[in-house]
Amino acid sequence: MISKALLTDLYQFTMMQGLFKENLHRTPCVFDRFYRKNPFNGAYTVVAGLEHVIDYLKNLAFNEDDIAYLRETGLFEEDFLEYLKDFRFTGTVYAAPEGSVVFPGEVLVRIEAPKDEAMLIETPLSMYLNHESLIATKARRIRSVAGSDSLAEFGMRRAQGTNAAVYGARATIIGGFNGTSNVYSAAQYGIKPVGTMAHSWIMSFPDELTAFRSYAAQYENMLVLLVDTYDTLQQGVPNAIQVFREVKERRGGTMPKGYGIRLDSGDLSYLSQEAFQMLKEAGFEDATIFASNDLDEHRIADLKSQHSAITSWGVGTKLITADGTSALGGVYKLAGQWDEAGQFRPTMKFSDNIEKVTNPGCKKVLRLINRRNRKLIGDLICLVDETIDTTKPYTFENPMYPWKCTHLEANSFDVIDLLVPIFEKGKLVYDLPKLPEIVAYANEQIKLLWPEYLRLNRPPVVKVNISQKLHELKQTLLLQKVKRNHHE
Incomplete structure (x- = not known):
């Protein structure tokens, strides 16, 4: 070999x-x-x-x-x-x-x-340092606009190969991210593994509410529900609130740490603000509003300027591929x-x-x-x-x-x-x-x-x-x- x-x-x-x-x-x-x-x-x-x-x-x-x-x-x-x-x-x-x-x-x-x-040693030295420094710098730019919000690296499926995904996830942590969805990198480097659910989970059940209830029964301590599969404000958020009420009653009036909803499409600023009002009126104003969908430092900065209610961000493609600079x-x-x-x-x-x-x-x-x-x-x-x-x-x-x-x-x-x-x-x-x-x-x-x-x-x-x-x-x-x- x-x-x-x-x-x-x-x-x-x-x-x-x-x-x-x-x-x-x-x-x-x-x-x-x-x-x-x-x-x-x-x-x-x-x-x-x-x-x-x-x-x-x-x-x-x-x-x-x-x-x-x-x-x-x-x-x-x-x-x-x-x-x-x-x-x-x-x-x-x-x-x-x-x-x-x-x-x-x-x-x-x-x-x-x-x-x-x-x-x-010139070529491998350049390869390691160019790639990982590029990703760490991109991550730091995102952290610089995200403030104290939670940042999760979601880029593995769009990474340009195994090493780009594995080493890239580590580089994002150096750049200021909190966790990664990449389980291999999390295990290899002691990074916090993070994740929610896919739309396929929701569609695997007869209806959205049943899907949410099943997830809550199994993963109560990582309860972030994806609410945009069918209709975010008319169906997804109300169903999430219903499940949160059931969880709260089951737990004797308390909620698990870090529970919330995830938005993955649509006008994230508008949807997050409307969802926050609905959650607040239901007594869940401390719920995390997690967003994904082709985010980068520029889009997050824009959403911040529009007073979005998002407090946690999943950043994938544009981070792991260093969108904006193809190579250092x-x-x-x-x-x-x-x-x-x-x-x-x-x-x-x-x-x-x-x-x-x-x-x-x-x-x-x-x-x-x-x-x-x-x-x-x-x-x-x-x-x-x-x-x-x-x-x-x-x-x-x-x-x-x-x-x-x-x-x-x-x-x-x-x-x-x-x-x-x-x-x-x-x-x-x-x-x-x-x-x-x-x-x-x-x-x-x-x-x-x-x-x-x-x-x-x-x-x-x-x-x-x-x-x-x-x-x-x-x-x-x-x-x-x-x-x-x-x-x-």
Whole structure:
């Protein structure tokens, strides 16, 4: 059986063999992973997928079937295939923890490893982080408009494959959702499983009232009744109220926690308001009004603005497929390598498109936070040996735009390293947090942002600057490039 060691693009293997033949495959190097643009035209991205990256790197090895398949392609020679038999990941990894709120251009993963290892892992690393960060960001946008309402992920049947459904459900929890209908994901990750009923349940009985009564008899403690199979206001809600009365009498005057009705079609704002009045007049004003049906952050925001009475939302297709941004454009670029003499040589990608010119060198990200209100001032991309003394005044600026600066008084701000060590020379040094810990961290991270950054449309841009030292290094390499071109 083939392993996940083959879970990469073919050119990673052909390049690895090419470097192997030139005896350059073990050249120590640094690769950066970052995003060029936030999804959904938003102000931020939420990191997710690191747990699966860690699992992949821990278990990265080629078995006999992997080697046999590569041999069958006819592209690889025996000495290279023999080398792969003992291949393991031996590099060092720094990364932003899952749940981190991050921004375009800043290093989110730094890989320090022999070049063949660093090349091989590019594709799976990108796959896990691109997909799961995209879904977590979509979920956070929905949470930002839903307030304290309950959010349930309902997207499995519309997900684009098993992993998209399973990993996607986990990512929605990092993004702020409360539960999932996906039983496998719930069991795998300790997520709350949630669900109501389908219209087929209602239609399996002689009439709607009988269907409701049967459900209430079996599932009294998860009593959310789907009321739109036939006629929501003339039949569905009155029948639900009748069953609620019977349950209340049976329970000695109390109702189970979280009981209510679900709306899955029609004008959700109007129906929810009318249903609420009917429930209130019947003495069930605390009943949950749960809504589904092609919801996303924009529709929920609209329904909120129309004063709908909905307090719980089931979001499926547009969440699990990240409607609005089909893929997250995370990239992975070489930032430097050591020569035969042990000298580090920073590198950068040049391009006619200015946004594709990369930052060279071994870098980190420093996050500046206002000490008084705990709001984000901005992030600084800098070289790994740089520090900021918070006991002294500091001017937070981008050397390319010096007129755009923020003067910070001494002892008025804190600085944290966004990237934390994950692997050191192939050994896992990171205590992998449980999902509730990641969720708590993610909730604290989003609080760093001022409310305007949570806007769905045209939010401001969070300040991400590069240090003066990094700017000078970049300019030096650019000038060297210009001189080389001039001589050629």
